[in-house]
Each structure stands twice: as structure tokens, then as C-alpha cells.
Amino acid sequence: MDLLADLHAGVLDGPTADELRRQVDADPEAREVMAALDATTSDLADLPPLSIPDDVSTRIEAALQDEVHSWTRDAAPTQPVQQAPTPSSPATGEAQVVDLAAAQARRRRRTTLGTGLVGVAAAAAAVVFAVLPGTGGDDNTAQPPVPTRTAPGGSQGAPLALTGDQVTLDGQQFSQVINSDEYVSTLADPQQLLGCLQANGVRSGKPMGAREITLNGEPAQLFVLPGGGLGKFRLLAVGPDCSRGHPATLSDSTFGG
Known part of the structure; x- marks a missing residue:
């Protein structure tokens, strides 16, 4: 199964992939697995992009505002940190205030990329949990490793x-x-x-x-x-x-x- 997944993903070297394709062509079960992988890829490609719910985005914005206000209150009694001169920040000798709107715009641009990556990860996780329901849990404990395949007649312990x-x-x-x-x-x-x-x-x-x-x-x-x-x-x-x-x-x- 691992080799078939690697073959479908195109990560095998040329000779290994060619030999495996010949074996797949002669094996109905292997062809069924490859067809299922093709179907999964197609299903994932059709998923809509993920977006942050409005209520979550609102809470994030509020938390950022609170954090900025907290920084302002905590920094008031201390010596301001001097900023290096920049084209948009002349060397006035005073601490420069971060423009919240600009920071939020930069964060939104980063979020766009991050959302795409989260979408891929979530889609992959959906496939895994569709095949293996009941794995994981609400706690943070590590799951036991997948056992290795034993030889015919071999034993993994008690039935x-x-x-x-x-x-x-x-x-x-x-x-x-x-x-x-x-x-x-x-x-x-x-x-x-x-x-x-x-x-x-x-x-x-x-x-x-x-x-x-x-x-x-x-x-x-x-x-x-x-x-x-x-x-x-x-x-x-x-x-x-x-x-x-x-x-x-x-x-x-x-x-x-």
C-alpha cells in the first residue's frame, strides 16, 4: 500500500516506478487502489477554499486591539525604544507607533497563504478520518504506532x-x-x-x-x-x-x- 501511494504521488525513482507499474497492470487489486487514489485526488481538487468564520475573525481583531492597548499601557513608564530611520519613519528621536491597519493588512496577506495550506491539511485529514474513524481523540496523548505487517502464520500477540x-x-x-x-x-x-x-x-x-x-x-x-x-x-x-x-x-x- 505504501509503494502504491508513493507511485501515485510520483516520488519513486524511474526504474522502481516502471517495474511497479508493470506489476500494477497485472494485479486487479492494485489497479483498484490506484483508481481509488485517483478518485480521492479528484475529490480533494473539488473542495471549496476554506475561510475564517466572521465571528472568529472578529474575536481575533478584538484580541489584537487589546494587545496593542496593553503594550501601550505597559510601555508608558519606560524609556521608549528608539527606531532606526526608515523612508517612512524619519529619525525624530521618538518611538514610532505601529500602524494597526497596515499590520492587519499584512496579516491578511499572510492569512491568505496560510488558509490555503490549512485547506490542504484539513482535506487530507478528512480523508484519513473517513478511512480510519475513531483515531485520535480530544487529548494530546500520542497515538500508538501502526504495527508492521507480520509474516503468514506469524503472531502479534494474543488474538x-x-x-x-x-x-x-x-x-x-x-x-x-x-x-x-x-x-x-x-x-x-x-x-x-x-x-x-x-x-x-x-x-x-x-x-x-x-x-x-x-x-x-x-x-x-x-x-x-x-x-x-x-x-x-x-x-x-x-x-x-x-x-x-x-x-x-x-x-x-x-x-x-
Whole structure:
């Protein structure tokens, strides 16, 4: 996924990009990811520019006025700071007063550029949170790092414990599962895994993520699969005995979208 994102962003060197494009052309799932990235880029380009709400701008102006008045009161008993001569500020030996209107005009010019950057950042954040709802929070604590993808049959520790009639994940759990490649012992066999996926209507490709779980206390296997839409994923949970002709479906739900 990281390589596909780098390819779409055009940051790979020439030979690597050429080799990856050949692999993408032969991989339906990779082409779907690239199409989703194209759609996201188009959606972001269509977003309107952001602007500061009038009430916020009014409070900023009032705060600036208060700050200027505070500076004036605090500076009155002290020796004025001498200003260097400038074309618009002759060397009179007196402290020069900052023109508030001019300062505000300069601030507005800087705000125009800053607003554009904020718009890009906000749009990017909107995409991230659309795909990973529930991440972050209201506090300032650091979020745990995204785990690295494990080898098939490898372990990230205890199975992810879930409850309910259908599998639901928060953003952190989804990140853990999609970055995992962990299978219960029976499904670590490629042929049984393929038969299990086909029994559940998955006709091609490999799961985007896989993780051992317990569902209502029972061992199970969770797959993350393409969900057929931008930022939409299929969460398929099956029993360890899932195989060709025996779907053993425990839960079939969606995430994002």
C-alpha cells in the first residue's frame, strides 16, 4: 500500500516506478487502489477554499486591539525604544507607533497563504478520518504506532478479542488488522485459505489484512477485503474450519465508505 501511494504521488525513482507499474497492470487489486487514489485526488481538487468564520475573525481583531492597548499601557513608564530611520519613519528621536491597519493588512496577506495550506491539511485529514474513524481523540496523548505487517502464520500477540453479532472495529483496531498478515493454523495453508475465500465469494487476490481473533470467546479468523467503494472495506470473520465448499462465516460487515 505504501509503494502504491508513493507511485501515485510520483516520488519513486524511474526504474522502481516502471517495474511497479508493470506489476500494477497485472494485479486487479492494485489497479483498484490506484483508481481509488485517483478518485480521492479528484475529490480533494473539488473542495471549496476554506475561510475564517466572521465571528472568529472578529474575536481575533478584538484580541489584537487589546494587545496593542496593553503594550501601550505597559510601555508608558519606560524609556521608549528608539527606531532606526526608515523612508517612512524619519529619525525624530521618538518611538514610532505601529500602524494597526497596515499590520492587519499584512496579516491578511499572510492569512491568505496560510488558509490555503490549512485547506490542504484539513482535506487530507478528512480523508484519513473517513478511512480510519475513531483515531485520535480530544487529548494530546500520542497515538500508538501502526504495527508492521507480520509474516503468514506469524503472531502479534494474543488474538484480538471482539464481541457481538457482527464484527465492528474502531480506527486503531482496523489499523492493526489491515497491517497484519496473521492466520490461524488451519488457514496458514495457502490451498485451504484459497478455498475458504472462494467459499465466501472472494474470487481473486489475497486479503488486504488478516488477523487471528476471538469472537464472543470463540477462535476465528478476520479478513480485510476490498469493499467496492472509496474508503470502504469488507470485514469477513470465519471459523478455523473454513475451507473449500465450507464458508464457516461468522460475520460479514463493512468498515468505512
